[in-house]
Amino acid sequence: MTYDPNWKGEQLKDHYSEFVEWLKGQGFSYVSQGSFRQVFQREDKVIKVPLYSDGLVDNMVEARAYKKYHNGPTSEGLYLAPCRLLRNGCLMMVYVKRFGIFSRPEWADRIDGSQVGTYLGRVVAYDYALELPERFEWEREWNKRSRFFNSSEWEEVCGSEQVLAHLRRMRQEELVA
Secondary structure (H helix, E strand, O other): OOOOOOOOOOEOOHHHHHHHHHHHHOOOEEEEEOOOEEEEEEOOEEEEEEOEHHHHHHHHHHHHHHHHHOOOOOOOOOOEOOEEEOOOOOEEEEOOEOOOOOOOOHHHHHOHHHOEEEEOOEEEEOOOOOOOOHHHHHHHHHOOOOOOOOOHHHHHHOOOHHHHHHHHHHHHHHHHO
16 A cells, blocks of 8 residues: 555545534634644543544544553553543543653653643543554454555654554565455
């Protein structure tokens, strides 16, 4: 598969425009936008709204990971911010305070963009969809495949040895097939 940096999956922004307006009417404010999702916040809650199909898969991965690991560490040793998938594919997550981390655990540096902070006194990741090797099996189970997560460009910057090993195995399987 060749990665096109301009292709981020099917565009979903128009699909969620009414929901975004509803969020604003409920007092949520726009916070930021990443490559695949935009984030809104009200008090101690954030909503991650997918802009592209890769963002929808990211939401599904983060919700599944938190459901699986809850307050324990993931297979990569990460601690996750609590979240749940909404019926419409958006993700509701607790607000994580990014500042004030004086002593960060070793795993925090492996999170893309160091997107970690504190929640109830614990250091947690709040954007971790690209950090979990389980994502491969979940994508297969859901019959969805993120173009970016499975790209050689992600392989070049990924910090997870488990994810890198899996990407290499997939490349070999594609060459054989």
